[in-house]
Amino acid sequence: MLTAGVDIGSLATKAAVMERESGRLVGGSCLRSGSTPAEAGREALELALREADVPRGELAATVATGYGRQSVSIADSTVTEITCAARGAHLLEPGVGTVIDIGGQDSKVIRVDADGYPLDFALNDRCAAGTGRFLEVMAEALETDVGGLAELAASADEPAAITHTCTVFAESEIVGLLAGGEAPAAVAAGLCRAVAQRTALLARQVGVDPPVMLIGGVGLNREIARELGETLQAELVVPGQPQLVVAMGAAAVAAERVEARG
Numbered sequence: 732m733l734t735a736g737v738d739i740g741s742l743a744t745k746a747a748v749m750e751r752e753s754g755r756l757v758g759g760s761c762l763r764s765g766s767t768p769a770e771a772g773r774e775a776l777e778l779a780l781r782e783a784d785v786p787r788g789e790l791a792a793t794v795a796t797g798y799g800r801q802s803v804s805i806a807d808s809t810v811t812e813i814t815c816a817a818r819g820a821h822l823l824e825p826g827v828g829t830v831i832d833i834g835g836q837d838s839k840v841i842r843v844d845a846d847g848y849p850l851d852f853a854l855n856d857r858c859a860a861g862t863g864r865f866l867e868v869m870a871e872a873l874e875t876d877v878g879g880l881a882e883l884a885a886s887a888d889e890p891a892a893i894t895h896t897c898t899v900f901a902e903s904e905i906v907g908l909l910a911g912g913e914a915p916a917a918v919a920a921g922l923c924r925a926v927a928q929r930t931a932l933l934a935r936q937v938g939v940d941p942p943v944m945l946i947g948g949v950g951l952n953r954e955i956a957r958e959l960g961e962t963l964q965a966e967l968v969v970p971g972q973p974q975l976v977v978a979m980g981a982a983a984v985a986a987e988r989v990e991a992r993g
């Protein structure tokens with residue numbers, strides 16, 4: 732059986748086409764959400780179907796999730812991203828105990844039971860600090876992009892101390908550090924450490940039960956993953972395509988719903 736999941740995030744929209752029997756991702760896509768989430772959802776699904784080389788009619792079901800899920804008409808049903816993150820992470824790592832999802836404008840930590848269902852979660856959606864958008868703004872101040880930020884950080888001897896986590900204050904702090912002669916690499920490393928430490932505080936609110944999986948677009952930043960694993964002193968797994976895990980979880984929920992109907 733083939734099913735699809737569409738995850739409409741605040742910054743990026745992702746789609747995953749999955750084969751139920753093998754649990755394999757056969758097609759995936761990721762694009763900017765833009766101002767019309769419904770359009771982004773349709774486009775992401777089309778791209779994933781094209782990559783999978785599957786006609787839309789072969790999908791047994793499609794589930795939408797994420798911030799913009801209600802606006803999507805291509806889906807048969809919707810489900811929260813908390814459930815999808817748990818289902819997707821469990822699919823990839825059946826023993827996973829804690830899922831940390833750092834996205835564009837929020838971060839979540841979800842404790843997952845042995846069957847891959849959420850037990851408890853903590854959410855930071857009040858401010859951009861420690862999220863993907865924060866990193867985008869800081870990368871710009873360092874004249875690079877989010878991909879370049881991790882690379883830059885990895886080349887630092889010692890991370891600079893970043894005291895502000897508010898996006899506005901941190902940006903002026905960085906400008907000040909650079910003007911004072913601090914190396915851009917050290918500033919980038921300091922930013923990665925600050926995001927990891929902030930995320931660890933959120934994780935401690937719900938409790939950390941290893942193995943821990945880091946998902947969401949920020950999972951692509953290896954420095955943050957390394958710092959987070961060290962701060963939590965826990966085994967931290969980053970899947971191959973961390974940004975697609977929630978969409979994969981949505982596709983798994985779609986398959987479960989078809990099976991439940993019989």
Ligand code: ADP
Pocket residue numbers: 739740741742743744833834835836837862863864866867877878881946947948949950951952974
């Ligand atoms: P959302 O679902 O909330 O829209 P995502 O989970 O898709 O967010 O994450 C988006 C964030 O991922 C971006 O703001 C950016 O910081 C980060 N990101 C995207 N690509 C990369 C990359 N190549 N390296 C590091 N970080 C990345």
